[in-house]
Amino acid sequence: MTRRIAMLYPGHSAEDDYPVLAERLGVDLPVTHTWEGPTLHDVESLRALGTDDQLHPAAAAAGAADTVMWACTSGSFVYGWDGARAQADRLAVAAGVPASSTSLAFAAALARLAIDRVAVAATYPADVAAAFTDFLGGAGVAVTALTSHDIPSGEDAGRVGDAGVRELARSVDRAGADALLLPDTALRTARLIDELEDELGTTVLTANQVTAWQGMVLAGVEAPDTGPGRLFRG
The missing domain is CATH 3.40.50.12500 (Rossmann fold)
Structure with missing residues (x-):
């Protein structure tokens, strides 16, 4: 059965990366949009993107999934290291499945590659x-x-x-x-x-590469070496 990794994505910009990655990786990466306004690159606006009030209803709307990823780097790292981890922990509780974010995925990918x-x-x-x-x-x-x-x-x-x-x-x-x-x-x-x-x-x-990779890791899916970059071949 194909694993389903829900992508919670703010706004509309490069979400079409996920079908490309899904085809290459052999997983389902459905996108649920968490935010319909502009996604401004200032700290206050980015913190607003990553609130529980934005993420938890989107996780529910995403439906059944093996894992949930907050597919936004800046909407997680603006909370700092501890804040980003707490954000993901609360999302996992709300979703009832393992959850993480793009920022944490970068950290995990770098640790994987030493x-x-x-x-x-x-x-x-x-x-x-x-x-x-x-x-x-x-x-x-x-x-x-x-x-x-x-x-x-x-x-x-x-x-x-x-x-x-x-x-x-x-x-x-x-x-x-x-x-x-x-x-x-x-x-x-x-x-x-x-x-x-x-x-x-x-x-x-x-960002989209590590988000998909981390979702697969949390879902217990062995990442194929046909995935993009050394991350999938390392």
Whole structure:
């Protein structure tokens, strides 16, 4: 039976990454939208995206699932390391199945690969990107270099095409880092990960990729080595 991993996703931007990943991974990744307004990249707005009042009804609306993922990086890391874990714990209780978030998925993926030094190419404004750096520090991961591109919303990030994603990935100094992180679920990256790893010569972890991977881990599904990137081959 195909495992069903519910994706709770704010707004409308790059949710079409999930059918691409589902086909490649052999799982069902249905998307339930948690938020219909703009997904602005400021701390107050991002915290509003990740409240229990937003997430728990969406988990109920998603229906039966083996696991539930809060598919939003910034809507989890703005709560800090402890806050993001508490957010996921409450979501699991509400959903009645294991739950996590994209931020926690990044931390889990880095632990799986034994990587503790990363470069980050962020779509976010500087203060939001700094909050992601602080979150990673809580997981014992050092950020060796960070670029902040000040894209004002998830909708704007969703309009970044393949060429823009490639440019974003190239924008950060990768010296001293063992992986490159692209932390916005509003970026379409699923079809580009293998290409970027080949070009840049490093592990590339993207938000929608790690979210799907962590959902599979929590569901007890063995991730196929045909999945995108070294994360699935490591």
